[in-house]
Amino acid sequence: MSDVLAITEHRRGELRDVSYELITAGRQLADDLGGDLHLAVISGDVSGFADHLNREGVDTIHTVDEGEEFNHDVYTQVITQLYDDLQPGAVVMPNSVNGLDYAPAVANHLSLPLVTDAIDFAADGALEVTREQYGSKVETTVEVDADHVALTIRPGEWPAAEGTGDADIVSFDASIDESAVKSTVTGFEEVGGGDVDITEADILVSVGRGIKEEENIELVEKLADALGATLSSSRPIVDNGWLPKNRQVGQSGKVVTPDVYIAIGISGAVQHVAGMKGADTIIAINTDPNAPIFDIADYGIVDDLFDVVPALTEQFQ
Ligand SMILES: Cc1cc2nc3c(=O)[nH]c(=O)nc-3n(C[C@H](O)[C@H](O)[C@H](O)COP(=O)(O)OP(=O)(O)OC[C@H]3O[C@@H](n4cnc5c(N)ncnc54)[C@H](O)[C@@H]3O)c2cc1C
Secondary structure (H helix, E strand, O other): OOOEEEEOOEEOOEEOHHHHHHHHHHHHHHHHHOOOEEEEEEEOOHHHHHHHHOEOOOOEEEEEEOOOOOOHHHHHHHHHHHHHHHOOOEEEEEOOHHHHHHHHHHHHHHOOOEEEEEOEEEOOOOEEEEEEEOOOOEEEEEEEOOOOEEEEEOOOOOOOOOOEOOOEEEEOOOOOOHHHOOOOOOOOOOOOOOOOOHHHOOEEEEEOHHHOOHHHHHHHHHHHHHHOOEEEEOHHHHHOOOOOHHHEEOOOOEOOOOOEEEEEOOOOOHHHHHHHOOOOEEEEEOOOOOOOHHHHOOEEEOOOHHHHHHHHHHHHO
16 A cells, blocks of 8 residues: 655645646546545645645645745755655655656655656556656656656646545645755746646637648738647747747647647647647648648648638638
């Protein structure tokens, strides 16, 4: 019997989607290991967040009242102390920018093996963790030869937990060694592209190299406006400087999980698909019937985007 400790994430006063995905992933692992699921929320607004996180499958929520913003040193100290207190079989963290910042430090302090970017796991006997490698071309299974492990999970791979839970909410008093806190957050600045976060969008209209010229992007923008959708893109569009980096979907861009993803003039290279295959419904518009995007699309239109996109825009306006 081993418990699981999952570390939730928030940014600028809001819980990130991955926090709810961590509940699903953590519950799955806790069931396999035959233990309880403990969540930790480290924040200034602990009680508000704890209420939101109290979803089906959570046994205990540990609230740690330690600052509004993410801080590497504070997170590392808090998680290390919580771990020492609970002695879980696994500590599960998000494979996000923040998670990848503190997870190696946590694993190092606790002398735990760390498996990053998990997309699945099973613990029938030994713990086996599934990962993707070589730009999502190969799936590998890592067998963990240890009783205790640290893991990070890829955002968008597990569904968000739903349903109200009846978890115990307990406050955890971490004892922070201030002399070991070497960094402080002095401000927060969004990089390029203003406040658009494509990972939060319900509908994404995504444009690829099939658009041919920068000025043609306006055509796709009009469709996005008509749908109340957010504009995203494949990498060549960003590499050409036609859209900012924060619009890029894919392995070296963002992982998105919208309800609807409309891929326009996008071939469906593995590095792109790695970022959008978690969308509920995928619609592809492409002149090439053999484009790989059609292998994962729910609906496909084999036609010229310069005819299809204006026609769709007119319909939705
Ligand atoms: C390490 C690494 C990381 C990478 N990371 C990413 C990433 O994060 N995101 C990403 O997207 N890519 C990434 N790539 C690049 C990736 O391999 C592809 O090159 C890229 O996804 C292709 O973009 P695309 O589909 O827009 O362009 P293309 O592959 O050129 O496809 C254009 C498509 O448009 C179609 N088309 C052309 N004209 C029309 C028309 N008039 N109407 C309709 N359809 C038309 C074509 O049939 C074609 O399928 C990465 C590559 C590497 C090596």
